[in-house]
Amino acid sequence: MAGQSSAVASHTGNNPFLRIVAALSTVAGWFSAAMIVSAVAITCQMIFIRFVLNGSTIWQTEAVIYLAIASTLIGLPYVQRLRGHVNVDLIPISLGPKARYVMALFTLSLSIIMVAIMLWYGYDFWHLAWERNWKSDTVWGVRLWIPYSALPIGFALFLLQLIADLTAVILKIDKPFGLEDA
Amino acid sequence: MDPLTLGMVVAICTILVLFSGVSVALGLLIVSTGFLMIFDGMRSLELLPEILFGKLDNFALLSIPMFIIMGSSIASTRAGADLYEALERWLTRVPGGLVISNLGACALFAAMSGSSPATCAAIGKMGIPEMRKRGYPDGVAAGSIAAGGTLGILIPPSVTMIVYGIATETSIGRLFLAGVIPGLLLVSLFMAWSLYSTWKSGNRELLATGSYTWKEKFEILPRVLPFLFIIVGVLYAMYGGVATPSETAAVGALLCLIIAMVIYKLWNPKDLWVVLRDSTKESVMILFIIAAAGVFSYMLSSLYITQSIANWIGTLDVNPWVLMGAVNVFLLIAGFFLPPVAVILMAAPILLPIITTAGFDPIWFAVVLTINMEIGLISPPVGLNLYVINGIAPDISLKTILTGSLPFVGCMVLAIFLLCVFPGLATWLPDAVMGKAL
Numbered sequence: 001m002a003g004q005s006s007a008v009a010s011h012t013g014n015n016p017f018l019r020i021v022a023a024l025s026t027v028a029g030w031f032s033a034a035m036i037v038s039a040v041a042i043t044c045q046m047i048f049i050r051f052v053l054n055g056s057t058i059w060q061t062e063a064v065i066y067l068a069i070a071s072t073l074i075g076l077p078y079v080q081r082l083r084g085h086v087n088v089d090l091i092p093i094s095l096g097p098k099a100r101y102v103m104a105l106f107t108l109s110l111s112i113i114m115v116a117i118m119l120w121y122g123y124d125f126w127h128l129a130w131e132r133n134w135k136s137d138t139v140w141g142v143r144l145w146i147p148y149s150a151l152p153i154g155f156a157l158f159l160l161q162l163i164a165d166l167t168a169v170i171l172k173i174d175k176p177f178g179l180e181d182a
Numbered sequence: 183m184d185p186l187t188l189g190m191v192v193a194i195c196t197i198l199v200l201f202s203g204v205s206v207a208l209g210l211l212i213v214s215t216g217f218l219m220i221f222d223g224m225r226s227l228e229l230l231p232e233i234l235f236g237k238l239d240n241f242a243l244l245s246i247p248m249f250i251i252m253g254s255s256i257a258s259t260r261a262g263a264d265l266y267e268a269l270e271r272w273l274t275r276v277p278g279g280l281v282i283s284n285l286g287a288c289a290l291f292a293a294m295s296g297s298s299p300a301t302c303a304a305i306g307k308m309g310i311p312e313m314r315k316r317g318y319p320d321g322v323a324a325g326s327i328a329a330g331g332t333l334g335i336l337i338p339p340s341v342t343m344i345v346y347g348i349a350t351e352t353s354i355g356r357l358f359l360a361g362v363i364p365g366l367l368l369v370s371l372f373m374a375w376s377l378y379s380t381w382k383s384g385n386r387e388l389l390a391t392g393s394y395t396w397k398e399k400f401e402i403l404p405r406v407l408p409f410l411f412i413i414v415g416v417l418y419a420m421y422g423g424v425a426t427p428s429e430t431a432a433v434g435a436l437l438c439l440i441i442a443m444v445i446y447k448l449w450n451p452k453d454l455w456v457v458l459r460d461s462t463k464e465s466v467m468i469l470f471i472i473a474a475a476g477v478f479s480y481m482l483s484s485l486y487i488t489q490s491i492a493n494w495i496g497t498l499d500v501n502p503w504v505l506m507g508a509v510n511v512f513l514l515i516a517g518f519f520l521p522p523v524a525v526i527l528m529a530a531p532i533l534l535p536i537i538t539t540a541g542f543d544p545i546w547f548a549v550v551l552t553i554n555m556e557i558g559l560i561s562p563p564v565g566l567n568l569y570v571i572n573g574i575a576p577d578i579s580l581k582t583i584l585t586g587s588l589p590f591v592g593c594m595v596l597a598i599f600l601l602c603v604f605p606g607l608a609t610w611l612p613d614a615v616m617g618k619a620l
Contacts, residue, residue, distance in 0.1 A: 029462060032466060036247050043428065043429055043432035044436050051424065064241070065239055065240070065241055068238070068244050068247060069238040069239065071466070072469040075463075079463050079470075084463040085205035085467055085470070086205065086521050086524070087204060087206060088201055088206070088520065089203050091201050091202065103202065107202050111204055114211050115208070118234070121231050124231075125231040151231050
């Protein structure tokens with residue numbers, strides 16, 4: 001079946017590295033949730049100002065969009081830890097233990113390479129915005145390196161969580177794909 | 183390599199990568215990065231973060247986390263059970279009131295949450311045990327809830343409709359309205375089938391009417407009315423020209439959280455965290471797929487694949503309905519394996535030009551596509567709802583749930599057929615409320 005597995009977090013055992021990464025991802029998850037909640041609050045405040053007080057709003061729409069983006073990117077490691085990124089695990093389920101293990105190593109390595117690429121170019125993009133002091137072309141004119149910083153931060157933490165997941169599978173602390181043995 | 187052949191290679195690689203078990207979003211990024219690197223050179227990768235960020239830089243997308251919070255705060259309470267009980271007490275004189283109440287509760291719950299598994303779980307937790315206790319066949323009990331739950335993505339607000347609206351730049355307000363009548367049509371078909379199969383199974387006494395005192399009927403209302411109030415409020419805000427879907431969703435999310443805290447006493451920070459955690463998990467997952475699919479469709483158009491496929495279909499001299507049939511089969515198969523959001527994001531940019539060139543209405547197509555996705559939700563091998571039901575009622579075998587759900591798949595196919603014959607079922611309401619589309 002595909003779809004979200006039932007919120008079973010990946011196992012960390014007593015391994016200090018895995019536990020530190022798990023803690024980092026959880027903190028990232030708190031930040032991500034807090035940012036979504038602030039987005040809800042700011043949107044409601046904006047509606048209040050616009051429709052009840054008949055005032056105009058300047059920064060709210062932009063701030064809310066950046067909060068949602070940051071919440072998504074910074075939430076990535078936490079969702080990975082909860083195994084919340086949907087996948088099609090039809091083939092992994094039907095494989096024997098040995099093949100499933102190899103498949104897990106393969107998919108995790110592929111994911112790590114991908115996220116490393118995103119981190120590399122994401123950092124570049126952020127750095128450019130910071131160096132050249134890019135600003136958004138709105139009245140608010142926010143300095144873009146602030147929202148863009150979610151790219152390197154989110155992908156760096158995501159990369160750590162993926163490396164931790166790979167380590168856990170290799171050390172047999174966690175099952176490949178989090179699947180119980182058939 | 184000509185773009186069409188390249189398109190085939192991309193399709194095959196995407197299937198292989200996604201079936202390896204890698205997450206859908208990362209899979210799309212991996213395929214896109216691979217092809218961009220080979221055909222556009224390493225420098226094209228510099229654009230990846232900008233495209234990813236740009237895809238998410240959209241106020242309309244905000245409605246997704248908001249509607250998810252709205253749905254999961256309601257789902258975390260007893261609201262589903264209350265809704266179902268209220269309907270049962272009031273519909274007690276209707277033959278087969280119990281199964282009708284369950285399906286009605288599914289439809290109403292769907293109007294508060296945009297998610298199918300959530301609807302399934304919220305109503306099924308109470309509904310399935312109750313139906314079985316009263317002697318309804320297991321297949322009807324499980325199948326009706328599995329099918330009723332799929333209404334979550336058709337009846338507004340619907341997360342998949344928002345995603346479709348964003349992917350195809352169609353009005354989300356119109357899409358929501360388009361889902362209403364087909365949603366009611368499906369509920370009626372589901373109800374008709376449930377009554378018929380209960381009657382045919384020989385349990386006719388189940389269809390007999392029971393009775394509740396007026397006191398019992400009225401004492402449950404205060405617990406249900408706030409939600410009906412929210413549904414009406416959300417619809418008014420959106421169609422009265424008061425606010426955009428995202429703004430409406432934010433107010434809806436806040437109100438639902440407040441109701442959950444005040445009426446259902448969701449005060450404990452731990453319980454509140456569960457609601458927020460689940461919402462964050464789902465919205466991050468969906469928004470990341472949206473961002474990754476943005477990169478995927480950038481890759482497709484950068485390599486001229488999208489344009490070539492649309493041109494190629496344009497030169498084919500096929501009957502539009504044959505084309506629509508083929509599109510439906512494709513969507514059905516994709517829906518068997520992939521979550522609806524992923525199918526919509528990958529298929530919409532390619533299918534939409536084909537559909538509009540062939541003279542079909544994109545709003546109407548959204549409804550057909552959504553019903554296709556609903557079928558996928560109750561069909562193997564993915565069938566998310568089947569597993570949700572399996573989680574609620576572990577003693578009903580997957581096979582019984584599956585065979586119980588099959589007739590409801592029939593109802594959905596019938597609904598698609600009816601929509602093809604009478605497209606007005608989907609397009610009339612949006613046109614009537616918001617004026618004819620330009």
